[in-house]
Amino acid sequence: MERLSLWLQWLTLLSASLLLGFALQYFHVPAALLLGPMIIGVLMGLSGATLRIDKRLFILAQAILGCMIAQSLSPSILQPLIDDWPVVIVVLLLTLAASGLSGFLLVRFSSLPGATGAWGSSPGGASAMVAMAGDYGADVRLVAFMQYLRVLFVATAAAVVARIGLGDSAHSAASLEWFPALDLRFVGTLAVALGGAWLGQRFRIPSGALLLPALFGATLHASGTMTLQVPEWLLALAYALIGWSVGLRFTKAIFMLALRTLPQMVLSIIGLMLLCGGMAWMLTRLLHVDLLTAYLATSPGGLDTVAIIAAGSRVDIAFVMAMQTLRLFTILLTGPAMARFISRYAHT
Known part of the structure; x- marks a missing residue:
């Protein structure tokens, strides 16, 4: 693949992603336009492709996704946390414990350094974990x-669970209006996306490029100030950019570096997913939420990928986003201490 010219690699990436993405959507697979480009990106990355998605495009894609989420949210996003705070705190603590146990066992039974195993196992926003890992002595490539x-595993599993939950009632590609007439709402949406993304980067807010547009847009939407307009073609482009950004990171060089500990990594990911799945089942017994909502709320994947799957499913997206956001910020606060603990005790 590396022998192909850059424009041929782009042509391959675009055409293969379109084919797989729309094939998955034809069979009503949730988040098809994310999973298709992500899978093609992985295959091309492991085949030696030299393509990379500019970080600014990835940030902009997250901001567009934030505007899409805003259409389903309101400032009452905090209400689920307030109403059921004892259960939320218990689930949050159990998730942190499961994450710590996963990282501890991974480091204990592999050759990974403690800090690398700890940050690599943290179920927060993937991009935020990678950004912070280098400051605490971890190998950023392995993290x-x-x-x-894990994002790849979780996105695939969540899409399968969503497909089972939705059955044949999933959205059809034919029911979508891909190119609606654009108006001033579209201009306002772009302003919210660009402004939120810039502020998120300016003040180094973890996952701020997604969270700030979501919060700003939800406030404008709920107050009646402005209705956002996010056309399907723009969403599809954002999904593809996020999928490619994830998939193309799976280069052959990093894969060979990780090969010695790949079985332990996979077991660690599956173990963490099973533990979080158990907590999702517990949530359905304690709260009035369906299994798919609970599963997405507790899934240890990236905030953006979970949001995409949640938006394409009939779930309580406010509850999902509230739980995922709370966990992200909690892990950002506790991550350094957990990494130090695992580094110190896992190899003893």
Whole structure:
């Protein structure tokens, strides 16, 4: 693949992603336009493709996704956390414990350094974990590989669970209006996306490029100030950019570096997914939420990928986003201490 010219690699990436993405959508697979480009990106990355998605495009794609989420949210996003705070706190603590146990066992039974195993196992926003890992002595390459390998596993599993939950009632590609007439709402949406993304980067807010447009847009939407307009073609482009950004990170060089500990990584990811799945089942017994909502709320994947799957499914997206956002910020606060603990005790 590396022998192909850059424009041929782009042509291959675009055409193969379109084919797979729309094939998955034809069979009503949730998040098809994310999974298709992500899978093609993985295959091309492992085949030696030299393509990379500019970080600014990835940030902009997250901002567009934030505007899409805003259409389903309101400032009452905090209400689910307030109403059921004892259960939310218990689930949050159990998730942190499961994450810590996963990282501890991974480091204990592999040759990974403690800090690398800890940050690679943290179920927060993948991009935020990678950004912070280098500041605490971790191998950023391996952390990125572990984080995005888990995102790939979780996104696929969540899409399968959503497909089972939706059955044949999933959205059909034919029911979507791909190119609606654009008006001033579209201009306002772009302003919210660009402004939120810039502020998120300016003040280094973790996942701020997604969270700030979502919060700003939800406030404008709920107050009646402005209705956002996010056309399907723009969403599809954002999904593809996020999928490619994740998939193309799976380069052959990093894969060979991680090969010695790949079985332990996969077991660690599956174990963490099963533990979070158990907590999802517990949530359905304690709260009035369906299994798919609970599964997405507790899934240890990236905030953006979970949001895409949630938006394409009939779930309580406010509850999902509230739980995922709370966990992200909690892990950002506790991650350094957990990494130090695992580094100190896992190899003893």
